[in-house]
Amino acid sequence: MYIFKDYYRNKVRLSFDDHPFSKSPKHVWIICRHEDKWLLTKHKERGLEFPGGKVEPGEQAEQAAIREIMEETGGVVENIAYIGQYLVEGKAGxxxxxxxxxxxxNLLHQDTYFETEGPVLLAQIPSNVKINKGYSFIMKDDVLTHSMNYIKKEMRFMESKS
Incomplete structure (x- = not known):
């Protein structure tokens, strides 16, 4: 378990265990890859971020993740895996x-990308993402750092098994 403060100084607990805080969370965040690049979206107000959003009534979290990717980037999911869960103790709850x-x-062109301006492909996430004004607050805390490290470690493990 990792404990740290987010961009707004709220306490965050992050775990890569199986649903340690809730079996039915109300939000999802998806780190995406397409053609050896990171797939982000440009939120109209917050800036660049990985896709994500709320789980709708009657929807499972993984279904919400697939839907959010499509809505915000036009991305068609080939594989998706749960990697972790985090809890933010914010001022509003x-x-x-x-x-x-x-x-x-693949990426499908859409007439609307909802609250975003659509897909953005990057060869790498910049090392200065935490202070780069072009990126959303969601990208500026250690959820991103720890999740990227976890993905890199797990990908090396999977590649060594094949």
């Missing part, structure tokens, strides 16, 4: 999010 890693098969 507690938020629990599942974190997923998704590999995207």
């Amino acid at each position: 507690v938020v629990i999010k599942n974190v997923y890693y998704a590999e995207i098969l």
Whole structure:
């Protein structure tokens, strides 16, 4: 378990265990790859971020993750995996999010990308993301750092098994 403060100085607890805070979280965040690049979206107000959002009534968190990727980027999911969950103790209450890693098969052009301006592909996430004004607050805390490290470690493990 990792404990740290987010961009707004709220306490965050992050775990890569199986749903340690809730079996039915209300939010999802998905770290995406497409054609060896990171797939982000440009939120109209917050800036660049990985896709994510709320779980709708009657929807499972993984279904919400797949839907959010499509809505915000036009991405068609090839593979998706739960990697962790985090809990934010904010001033307005507690938020629990599942974190997923998704590999995207292709990107479909859409007439709308809802609250975003659509897909953005990056060869790498910049090392200065925490202070870069072009990136959303969601990208500026250690959820991103620890999740990226977890993904890299797990990918090396999977590649060594094949």
